[in-house]
Amino acid sequence: MKTIWFDIDNSPHVLLFRPIIEILKSEGYNIIVTSRNFAQTLPLLEKYNIPYIRVDGHGGKNKIKKVFTTIKRAYGLYKVLKTYKIDLMVNHGARAGIIAARMLDIPIISAFDYEHTELLLIKLFSDRIIIPSVLRGLFSGSKFYYYNGLKEEIYLCDFKPDNSFLLNFPFDTNSDKPLVTIRPPASHANYHNKSSEIIYNYVLKYVLQNNCNVVLVPRTNVDISAVQNLSDNIYIPSKPLDGPNLVFYSDLVISGGGTMVREAAVLGTPAYSIFTGKPASIDIELVKQGKLTFIRTLADVTKIKIQKKRSRELVIPNTNVRDLFIKIILEKIN
Incomplete structure (x- = not known):
């Protein structure tokens, strides 16, 4: 049984990776999730019953402190995971996880959708990088894979309104x-x-x-x-x-x-x-x-127009973005 490690270090990525993790589990893959106490990340993992290994670290607003905290968390992840046999690491801009995966010689699939953030580690160490197709003109090369749409479609394609x-x-x-x-x-x-x-x-x-x-x-x-x-x-x-x-x-x-x-x-x-x-x-x-x-x-x-919404007509996106993410993960691990 092959093992896939997800480093989920921010609140939005819980929803992002939740359906992907569930599908990979159903395909027979072993899943390890690491996370940190930042924003609502841990409460959301607990809300959706996703087991995780906690490795904290966030440098606050100070950029120098961010760098040292990232390195410290990377080493913490390395120490926790060095006894595991991990076949692939997946993340959405989790820099500490990327460093730790490189230290552990684990192949890395990264994703990002904001081109103006710090991307050096992602571009340098990732084996494959998944980004929106609107960024195709800014990033090219054999590492890059493109999807049409938004990463939020990965989980919204299954959305059903809760009447209560x-x-x-x-x-x-x-x-x-x-x-x-x-x-x-x-x-x-x-x-x-x-x-x-x-x-x-x-x-x-x-x-x-x-x-x-x-x-x-x-x-x-x-x-x-x-x-x-x-x-x-x-x-x-x-x-x-x-x-x-x-x-x-x-x-x-x-x-x-x-x-x-x-x-x-x-x-x-x-x-x-x-x-x-x-x-x-x-x-x-x-x-x-x-x-x-x-x-x-x-x-x-x-x-800003503060008024009641004119319509609650729901248009559900298709599963294309999710399918592409899973296809790239499976192709790399196999």
């Missing part, structure tokens, strides 16, 4: 008040731009001035403490919610990151990105398609 999802919310979700989901910027990411925090604070005030209910999906405890006494109309879940259901039942989504706005674009919910760093090519394409609006200045904030 809103029942436990602390406000009347059947009222005329729009339901607004807000995700703060990723202040600890290596691609973070401080302007995003200014925009976020302004957007939050703007939204609360309107007659609506807000679900805040925090990244850190700082995000929570900053809004705890701001308004009774803000709901901060104590446990990770089902992200796709939250996006589907929201009337609009505002996020400082990419995953949630792309989920909204797929599921037909108006999406606004308050990320002010260099925009991803995939997000620029969504703007062209009318599925995403950039909020990059204070003047742009008035572009």
Whole structure:
């Protein structure tokens, strides 16, 4: 039985790899998952009953500290996994995992969809790299494999709305008040731009001035403490919610990151990105398609339309992106 190792070091990648792990398990492969205590990553792994080995490490905002923490976590992964016989490592931009896999002489399949992040380790050490086809003109070579669409389609192709999802919310979700989901910027990411925090604070005030209910999906405890006494109309879940259901039942989504706005674009919910760093090519394409609006200045904030969603018609994507990921994994391991 061959063993595949997934290093899942950030919240969105739990949903991303969950269906792939389930399919590979059903094909008879042994799966090892490593993770770290960062954002909602561990609670989400527990929510979906994915066993994991915890190896912590995150350097915060300081870039030098990030480098040393990445190396330290890589060594921690090496020590934990050196007694295992692992045939392949899979990740989505998990740099510590990539270093550890190279130290262990394990073949590496990596993926990324944001071209402006630090990519040296990914390009240098990965055997195969899976990226969106909109990046084809920027990255080429025998290592690169391209998919049409969004990585979020990997799990949204199986999405089924839960009719009871809103029942436990602390406000009347059947009222005329729009339901607004807000995700703060990723202040600890290596691609973070401080302007995003200014925009976020302004957007939050703007939204609360309107007659609506807000679900805040925090990244850190700082995000929570900053809004705890701001308004009774803000709901901060104590446990990770089902992200796709939250996006589907929201009337609009505002996020400082990419995953949630792309989920909204797929599921037909108006999406606004308050990320002010260099925009991803995939997000620029969504703007062209009318599925995403950039909020990059204070003047742009008035572009946000706080209103009930006109339609909840659900268009489910096909399984093509998921099928390609699994095909590449199986081809490499076999």
